[in-house]
Amino acid sequence: SPKENTIKGLIEKQVSAEVYALLLQIGSLADEHDIHIYLIGGIVRDLLLNRPNEDIDIVVEGNGIEFAQLLEQKLGGQVKVHEKFGTAVWTTPTSLKLDIVTCRTEYYDSPATLPIVKASNLREDLRRRDFTINAMAIQLNKNNFGLIIDYFQGQDDLTSKKIRILHTLSFIEDPTRIIRAVRFATRFNYVLAKQTRNLAIDASALLKQVSATRFLHELKLLLSENAIISGIDMLNELGVWKSLFGINVTEKQLDIIRAVKGRNEEDPFVYLLALIFDKSNWKHLVSRYALTANNQQLIRQLEAMEEINWDSKATLSELHEVFAPYQNNNVNLFALLTQEPLLETYIEKASTLPVLLTGKDLMANGIKPGPTYSDIFHQLTCLQLDEEINTKEEAHDWLLTLHKKIR
Ligand code: CTP
Known part of the structure; x- marks a missing residue:
């Protein structure tokens, strides 16, 4: 038989007055219909650990869906049924959500002799779960309200961590x-x-x-x-x-x-990618996990960037010429994954360049808005990266000479 103790006081202390009252009501309603009912899973663990948990999971020995409908009749709110899984979600009038699952009571032929025993399936339900600390229940029926049902020494494992x-x-x-x-x-x-x-x-x-x-x-x-x-x-x-x-x-x-x-x-x-990027077959390994268009684009861009050969003595503007076509974010990640110092310098510098000219400045100089604008900004970025232009004044002078050329 399981280790049993009751934590009625602990529950009262830990959950809100509203939830506590609700749990009592649920227990009473179950009593009226002669049904055993329990809190189960993570919330039980967290009650014992004094940790907040708002996910109220309830298991009913009997028909969980019918019980959820009884709750709706009696206390209002709304029930959503998942017939296929024998589960229901009851949303209370104050918008709390309770998951209600069925754990059927089955009849087994007892192995040795004649009587047919009614075996509770709660133990089986709990046994199917992942870890002992997640496989405890708390009974909600009035006479046993707060009784912990712990078939697998979950409490011991909470203590011994x-x-x-x-x-x-x-x-x-x-x-x-x-x-x-x-x-x-x-x-x-x-x-x-x-x-x-x-x-x-x-x-x-x-x-x-x-x-x-x-x-x-x-x-x-x-x-x-x-x-x-x-x-x-x-x-x-x-x-x-x-x-x-x-x-x-x-x-x-x-x-x-x-x-x-x-x-x-x-x-x-991206974390998976970071784990395997230094393997030569990283793309092959990571492809099956690239589920979004973004992920797939990231793979394509990283692959393309890997193909770029740059001189270790390249200027920052030379780097900009080859890396500018790729998404900023992806270039940053590439630098981080490869830990290339030159690339890191480039990114650091490129991301902190001051704005020396705006579209307004270009317009004020009589340059018509159009594709030339991005060309001009690209050139300016290159000049700034190489520190050939550092101030607004220098930028304006440069724009004047450029303007003459354009005209
Ligand atoms: N469960 C399981 N096996 C899984 C996932 C879940 O046995 N692979 C069980 C666990 O008993 C768990 C319950 O289903 O307690 C609910 O799952 P979940 O909500 O993921 O876990 P919680 O324990 O509530 O965890 P959390 O505190 O993260 O919400």
């Missing part, structure tokens, strides 16, 4: 859990339990079979939790990058990734 899977096939069934494990470990500053860690290493190659969309989604979650650097590092220790791309992440690469992060890059694809 461990991420632990529930069964040996967990990562094989869902390899994205490897990335989730890393995410929870970084979020809470926990470690993977020894066997969990070993099984994650064994299953790391299966991440190849995960769709690019799901893979990038998991990376995006790491990013949104500000855990991308430590996450990439931990995934490296689990052999994930070795399995996926044949690489071991070095300190130098982590530095590059830190710099990508420093640019507030929000696209997880």
